[in-house]
Amino acid sequence: MNIPYISAEEVRKNLSMEDAIQCTENVYKLKSQDKTVVWPTIFYEFDPGHADMDIKSGYLPEQHIFGHKTVAFMEANVQKGLPDLVGLIAVFSSETGMPLGLVDGSSVTGMRTGAAGAIGAKYLARKNSRNALIVGTGNQAPFQIAALLKAFPALETIRIANPHNAGHAAAFASKIRAMLQTDFAIEAASVTFEGVSDLQEAVSDSDIIITITPSHTPLIQKEWVKPGTHFSCIGADMAGKEEIDSQIFENAIVFVDDLEHCRDAGEIEIPLKQGTLSEDRICGELGDLILGKAAGRKSDTDITVFDSTGMALLDLAVADFLLKKNR
Known part of the structure; x- marks a missing residue:
């Protein structure tokens, strides 16, 4: 055969x-x-x-x-x-x-994971979002940026952070425009790309934040986050991984891609275990939101989170x- x-x-x-x-x-x-x-x-x-x-x-x-x-x-x-x-x-x-x-x-994996992060933002972020932050400079970063630009063509600034090596973030920012053109046929002439060294400052000035790291400890603290911020949490795909402070979930509107997998291995795993998030406060799976079976963002000040572990x-x-x- x-x-x-x-x-x-x-x-x-x-x-x-x-x-x-x-x-x-x-x-x-x-x-x-x-x-x-x-x-x-x-x-x-x-x-x-x-x-x-x-x-x-x-x-x-x-x-x-x-x-x-x-x-x-x-x-x-x-x-x-x-x-x-x-x-x-x-x-x-x-x-x-x-x-x-x-x-x-x-x-x-790169393409569908980039698509997932952007779709989460498409349905949960503020429609007038202008500034985005990508936390992580690995294989997935170009895909997340390409998909995000498709979902939010009016984005003005995309900041890139590498929490462990600011030099990597600067180097990535300097080449991403050419990568978008070569690998995705995306022109991004009107977008400013910045590598950042101060993660706290970047978080506090971002409307959309996509995390794509293998971190086992929170990289983003609740007190850094401004009202109205959306998170697409992509990196936590295994038990024990955690990219954002569990306190962020206390008053957030939360959606997942697959409840069972996210409960066991996603960004919501640790907040559920710590009690900062209860399962009855999870609004649903993203498909429920897309089909109008569940309500998402209610105001421009809501904090929203999409937890994606990825599915075959x-x-x-x-x-x-x-x-x-x-x-």
Whole structure:
């Protein structure tokens, strides 16, 4: 049997950020309609904060597909001349069980995760948001910025912070405009990109904050946050990870991508355990908000949080889109 394989290069050529956003938003809606199945995730840390892996799997009945993604984050790969995020998506027919194809996991992960952060902001951030902050300068940062610009074309300033190395943030900011043009065909001539060294100051001046780090300790404190701020918390995808102060959740409007996984391994895990967030205060899953089944932001002063651990459903939907396009 000749199983189709779509490489990272082919993903970049054939998948636009608009496509990734559409596939991702559709999955959130299907999940809210109970038209998806998510199976338990397997996590393992080889070196906490520096090397880990996960296996995520699921089933999309309407597309007649199921499958899994195995992906690994290996920070030391950068020094070896290798990508720090590597993986593979396997797609199967739910009607025959036959494999339909394999797709590079790192490139799809980047696109659908960027889409997730932006969709969370699209439905929860203030519509007049002008300043955004990306906390983290790793593999995911360009994808988050590209997707955010698609969702908020009127953004004026995007600040980038690396809490452990301000030099990395400055270097990233100096090259992101060219990366957006080359990798995503996005012109960002009117946007100011800044690498920041003072995280507290950057947080206090941001309307939208996207966190994409593997941190196990809070990087952002509640007292830094101005009224009306939206958070898309992307980095916490394993038990014990935490990027923002749990006190931020006390009065926040909170949505998740998948309640079960977020409860066990997302940004809400520790606030739930500490009691700064109760489960009955979680407003719902993002698909519920998109479909109007749950209420989101009520005023321009609300603090809103979208907790995304990521789901194989997103990878499968995007991989299926690419495999069908490639036929």
